[in-house]
Amino acid sequence: MDIKLPRGTQDILPSDTAKWQVVEELIREQCRMYHYKEIRTPVFEHTELFTRGVGDTTDIVQKEMYTFQDRGNRSLTLRPEGTASVVRSFVEHKMFGYPDQPVKLYYMGPMFRYERQQAGRYRQFVQFGMEAIGSSDPAIDAEVISLAMSIYKRAGLKSLKLVINSLGDTESRIAHREALVNHFEPHIEEFCSDCQNRLQKNPLRILDCKIDRNNPLMETAPSLTDYLNEESAAYFAKVKEYLTMLNIDFEVDPNLVRGLDYYNHTAFEIMSTAEGFGAITTLAGGGRYNGLVAELGGPDSPGIGYAMSIERLLLAMEAEKIEFPDTTSLDVYLVAMGEKAKKKVTELTFELRKHKISADMDYLERKVKAQMKSADRLKAKAVIVIGEDELEKQSVMLKDLSTGTQQLVPFTSLIDEVKKLTEAK
Numbered sequence: 027m028d029i030k031l032p033r034g035t036q037d038i039l040p041s042d043t044a045k046w047q048v049v050e051e052l053i054r055e056q057c058r059m060y061h062y063k064e065i066r067t068p069v070f071e072h073t074e075l076f077t078r079g080v081g082d083t084t085d086i087v088q089k090e091m092y093t094f095q096d097r098g099n100r101s102l103t104l105r106p107e108g109t110a111s112v113v114r115s116f117v118e119h120k121m122f123g124y125p126d127q128p129v130k131l132y133y134m135g136p137m138f139r140y141e142r143q144q145a146g147r148y149r150q151f152v153q154f155g156m157e158a159i160g161s162s163d164p165a166i167d168a169e170v171i172s173l174a175m176s177i178y179k180r181a182g183l184k185s186l187k188l189v190i191n192s193l194g195d196t197e198s199r200i201a202h203r204e205a206l207v208n209h210f211e212p213h214i215e216e217f218c219s220d221c222q223n224r225l226q227k228n229p230l231r232i233l234d235c236k237i238d239r240n241n242p243l244m245e246t247a248p249s250l251t252d253y254l255n256e257e258s259a260a261y262f263a264k265v266k267e268y269l270t271m272l273n274i275d276f277e278v279d280p281n282l283v284r285g286l287d288y289y290n291h292t293a294f295e296i297m298s299t300a301e302g303f304g305a306i307t308t309l310a311g312g313g314r315y316n317g318l319v320a321e322l323g324g325p326d327s328p329g330i331g332y333a334m335s336i337e338r339l340l341l342a343m344e345a346e347k348i349e350f351p352d353t354t355s356l357d358v359y360l361v362a363m364g365e366k367a368k369k370k371v372t373e374l375t376f377e378l379r380k381h382k383i384s385a386d387m388d389y390l391e392r393k394v395k396a397q398m399k400s401a402d403r404l405k406a407k408a409v410i411v412i413g414e415d416e417l418e419k420q421s422v423m424l425k426d427l428s429t430g431t432q433q434l435v436p437f438t439s440l441i442d443e444v445k446k447l448t449e450a451k
């Protein structure tokens with residue numbers, strides 16, 4: 027038998043899970059600071075949620091979904107992103123009726139997309155994302171962007187670029203859409219078959235095409251910025267004002283359009299400009315989606331959110347050579363000399379753990395020297411050695427591995443002495 031993991035997935039081994047935990051904890055802490063609360067939704071949903079909520083002209087829906095029939099003949103899909111599920115849940119649980127608005131939520135979990143695997147692009151990846159639903163205050167757009175940036179900054183990233191744009195409101199988008207159709211229609215034969223489909227269904231997405239990106243018509247395409255009505259332009263101006271006030275640098279890119287159908291007003295992406303980060307430079311993307319809640323059966327509640335993958339965050343940290351704190355080190359390794367001592371060592375190991383001291387011992391009946399080597403290799407802060415002598419004295423030999431000093435410590439004061447030693451490190 028030769029079964030390997032499926033293409034586009036990865037095993038995250040203990041040597042790497044420590045890094046994951048560090049960034050996951052950093053993210054959760056940042057969410058607490060901004061007062062976003064965690065929501066957990068199912069990994070699969072009714073397929074229709076995504077065709078409606080993500081949009082059936084998007085790459086995600088057309089090419090990337092893991093859709094299957096269950097035994098009851100329902101069409102289900104492994105979630106390719108989080109927003110549609112969060113909004114479904116918002117509607118289903120009538121969160122629009124919560125006394126505290128906007129409802130500020132975050133999620134962290136695996137997403138699934140059938141994609142061509144490359145660095146930073148997987149078929150199963152972990153997204154962290156957040157949504158603020160129920161407010162159309164430009165200050166909350168700035169909050170969402172600020173939270174995203176703060177995570178990257180706290181992770182230590184320096185080479186960051188924030189790009190923003192406004193897609194405008196429905197009126198602005200209709201006007202722009204008409205201009206786009208007029209612009210591309212006479213030459214649409216030069217474009218890929220996807221773009222030919224997009225022309226009538228969703229011409230904005232032509233600007234997002236990866237195949238035709240070098241066609242000169244892309245450069246001269248009518249810019250959204252020129253079609254923003256007064257209200258949309260004023261909204262965008264306020265978002266920029268808040269960002270400036272918060273000292274968040276940004277660039278405006280009038281060609282930034284998000285791949286998803288339900289976005290309007292603010293759209294943004296965060297990229298890594300670090301050398302060696304690879305071909306894919308986008309770390310996170312998001313924006314405002316004022317029509318989505320109503321599209322999924324709720325009242326007209328405006329929302330904004332964004333998502334990033336943990337994989338790309340870690341890749342960016344690697345590219346910038348950021349050191350991770352060692353969270354897996356061991357406080358104490360216990361070494362037994364002889365059968366009787368082994369019993370005491372076992373008892374003490376479990377006792378230490380009860381006192382929140384991480385402890386480990388030998389389970390292979392190895393010689394003392396080999397046990398000592400384990401303690402070194404595991405980078406234990408201290409070693410406890412027990413032999414016949416120590417047993418007789420109701421004591422242990424406690425050795426500080428960083429200084430090499432050792433002392434005889436009675437069983438009765440062991441916990442205190444170990445705490446003193448390990449907490450000082």
Ligand code: ATP
Nearest residue numbers: 141146147148151285308309310311333334335338
């Ligand atoms: P891309 O242009 O890279 O395909 P996207 O527009 O499909 O990105 P979104 O749907 O906006 O991406 O998802 C938000 C974030 O999720 C991305 O910025 C990226 O960090 C992450 N992401 C998306 N797809 C993948 C994937 N296949 N593997 C790892 N991370 C991903």
Ligand code: MG
Nearest residue numbers: 085086141285
């Ligand atoms: Mg994609």
